[in-house]
Amino acid sequence: MRVSNLITLLVLPLALAIHIRVSIPSSQQLPHPNSLPASTHATLTTISNTYSAPLRADNTFDFRNVSSGSYLLDVHCHTHTFAPLRVDVREVVIDEVGSDKEVNVWGTFRGNEWNNKGEAVQAQKEEGTWTFGVKVQGGKDYFIERAGFSPLGLLKNPMILIAGFSMLIVFGMPYIMDNMDPELKAEFEERQKAQPNPAANPLQNFDAAAWLAGSTSSSSKKTEVLSNVERGITR
């Protein structure tokens, strides 16, 4: 039974011949289809029937004498990818209305069943030739750039940014102070005197060697300072 079906399938293609023209319209991804390489070609494939057509100067693919069948249309291009299409070519059914189309085109999805058709693509018959367009999916990018060392990339690191900012404060502050208006400077100094930095870092004058030696230097220093003050007062 399968054999007989196959034979009918094989005999059918001889019945008629249809001229199909597939065009590449210019699009956002491909503004100049003329730039496509000459090796670009399209194939119509179904079981035991394959047609191949090179890209023509007017950015079309020309398939003459296509026999009936359900074809997969692929465009092979070295620089761009194209969406595959399903092209159904059927025997002519001439009825009075003449509405039955010989060529029907839909989008198709690889890895889905063949009957799962996508959006229909309008195929027009002009002077005996069925014409429709293919969609560009995008350009092909063959290479990956190696992530190299760049000083700018280093600057993006937040730690470096924080360090740079604090460096700016440390080294920039005295300079700003020097260039300040004398009145403003006096006022600023006044204010600083009025409220001495409450959050003085206790680690700032930490004597590591002394601490390791086991002496409680900080307290002794404090007492020393205190004694100095006292001495000053006694004077």
Next chain:
Amino acid sequence: MRLPINLLALTLSILPSTLAVFADEAYNTDYHHELLGLPQPHTTFFHRPRSDEKATLLYTLSDLGVLGAVHPGTGKVVWRHVLEGEGYLRPVEGEGTLVSGTGKSVQAWDGMSGRQLWGNSFAGQVKDVEVMETVAAGEGEKDILALFEEEGKAVLRRLKGGSGDVKWEYHDATEDLPFQVSTNVKDVFVVSLHGARGGYNVKVSILDPVTGKKINEYTLTTKGDVHAPEDVLLVGANSAAPIIAWTDKLMKNLKVNILGKSGNLQTLPLKESDGEIVKVTIHAPDLVQSLPHFLVHSHSAVSNRADVYHINIASGIINKEYELPKLPGKGALSTSSQDANVYFTRTTQDEVIIVSSASHGILGRWPVKVDKTHGSFVYGAAEVVHKGTDSYAVRSAILTSEEDWVMVRNGAEAWTRVEGLSGAVAAEWAEIPESEDLAKTLEAEAHSNPLSAYIHRCQRHINDLQYLPGYLQELPFRIIGSVFSTDIASHKAGVLVRDNFGFNKLAIVATQRGRVYGIDSGGHGAVVWSLKAFDIPTGKKWDVKGIWVDSSNGIATIRGADGEYILVQTVTGKATEKMEPGNWPSVQSAAVVDSPSGTWILPIGVDGNPGEVPAKWAPKENIVVQGKNGEVKGLKFDVQGSLAVPITVWTFQPPIGQKIIGVTSRPAHDPVASIGRVLADRTVLYKYLNPNIVLVTAVSEESATAIFYLLDSVSGDVLYSTTHDGVDTKQHITSAMSENWFVYSLWSDILPTTSGLLASKGYQIVVSELYESDVPNDRGPLGANSNSSSLEPTDVANAEPALPHVFSQTFLIPESISHMSVTKTGQGITVRQLLCTLTSSNSIVGIPRTILDPRRPVGRDPTAAEQEEGLFRYQPVIDFDPKMILTHKREVIGVKDVITAPALLESTSLVFAYGIDVFGTRVAPSAAFDILGKSFNKLSLVATVAALGVGVVVLGPMARKKQINARWQTA
């Protein structure tokens, strides 16, 4: 031991980057010979792609059917198309268009962009194409005349120049061999050969160009001088007076007829100067406005000379005008026309001269400065430019006897294309032999007594001191080179040396024209040597059955189908031994086998019979051959006295209706790093690692099925088989096998009977993995036996063989795969990559095994355990990401086979592809983990160290001073 999941996820995320071609490595590690094939004398010419500009391109339709345009200044290919075999190519003067006729189709091409303008195919074979010249200019595109042979009869069609549609058809009633079509402005001439092979007469039919109706017909009797179509030297193209010419049997006279003049067969004597004339060629202009002059070039064995004739159109009389004197050796003559002027360019070994067809005065003369290794000039196409009064320039693209295509510009060599390398039919890797001197001396020292060995060693070291200054001189360059150099394995041009990484190897390539080439994979694929192995008659191809390289003595053995073989030194390309075809029995295939006397290449005769071999050369293993009717047989050599006789152990005949189209086995070098696959729960799936398995591909055309059988090559048992319905058996069905897995690809379609099921249409790749058992930690029926026999797997008599458990999965792919091969590395630790040749996009794609894993979970996300194994969710489609394409932006056409070889580095495998083009590269399927690649920036390392050093030097004194100050101030 247990890897954290997030680390594994990280490895997976960086996975794609390890497969891709890096931008800085492209064009650097890979090499590509963009070839066309040998240009043919009648289909090679200079032509203006834009008729209003003076610049020309060089066009050719080669013997391989490649239509291409070459830039005459640089020798670079502008565009190429692979057409259906040899054919005809004509320029359309004044339009920048080319017309080709190949196979069954006639196509017009735009000369500049290489795009097709129109194409049309018909039932018959194209026999000739010609451009129909119009009388008046500006009548639109010029029409094309195409001659076909349909069912043994001539059919001439006039095709419209703009669309390729048929204007009129002329059917010849008689069964004469259609030969050529020609035209002057008034008439169209169809030349056919009347009679039988061995004695043809020439029939000329004159047609009306407007209607295609036959006006007149006449026959020229050749008196048996024309035996074959090749005997007719020329049917004049579009000159004002087209001619047909042939020589008599003894090459004493030339018979010429001006087409259209029936009774006018003129005899021109050929002057012998230096012994017998062996070859005569005729050169005539192709332009209709050119003067009706032609040149007869006659070769004797040692010299060549030429005569120039003028045709008087009114009277039809041919007169000899002058002659070009005899010159020793071979020479190429070519015609070029500028308006009415016709120039002949004569290129011999010593000089290039140009003469006008009108008079014998030499217009230009240049000494030839061309590398002698190209051989003598055979034929070429020339372009003469008249630059001013008495000032001419000439450039000619000439094919040499060594099959190089050389551009000779005013006598000097401008560029060379190694076109002989195209059409490769077989290739094999060869190691560059190591300089063994040191190894030998070390061995000698080890065997002598300690004292003399010590003295010898001291002497050797003192002797080595002479190289020290040179070494020291080179040292700074080496250091600077290693810091700044971009190339990992720097390579000196023209020197064959092994490198530390094993990247420098030789590829021995045999072409269909009987030539052998040695290609250096480390030196950007440079041709190291070439050699004409055998003279293959035109129209035939050298059928190479196998190349085997003996690395120990550096000899490559190449075996052909007609029993011929040649032994070539791999480094120098010198033939050490040669057997001409026909002296030994025909060879069906050849296999490299292991025998007690060493490895050798065993020729297998017709019907798969290797014949008897001496007992000490008997192969140790069983061999698998294909028999007369395509059946697969297992052979074993049985030693009987001094001879070993092949005995058929088993025969595998597929069911009736099935035809075996391929047999694949594991590669000879196929190391396995791990015998099992560790699962996430620390259990192991043991791999089915049988070295004696073959995959047989059979197809049934009637039922459109493909059947794959996995056979044990020792016992002939079928271990596994699978059937695919709805397969297009006309398309490529390819397979590959390695380790414990095999893959194949095919076109799968919907059958009417399966329409109710979920069916898909497209190319598929199917991967199957073999395990000893489907249960982890179980070694299957063989258990823990360290040895097993395929013939008697268990102690139980007549037990069934131990069948592997097969995991299988199908993926859909966007393109047809015409060839598959697998990367090879030294230890097999690196994950293998499947290299697939994609014909439709002219590229080679490397698919990593991690993607082609049949155990990928289907329809759900992987569990944590599966993620740990490196499995990710099954996607039915494998889209060929451009980053997976090894050939990246290069277009590699006509790849027939891809061979791989391990480098010394475990991470890297060498790849070499051949066919029409030659392409080679290195791949690192698991990333280059054992080499500091280009990602390791030596310069920044040195700069960092230097910056730290400077910092220490600058800050050191400052810190010291501060410390001292601090001491003094506190105290």
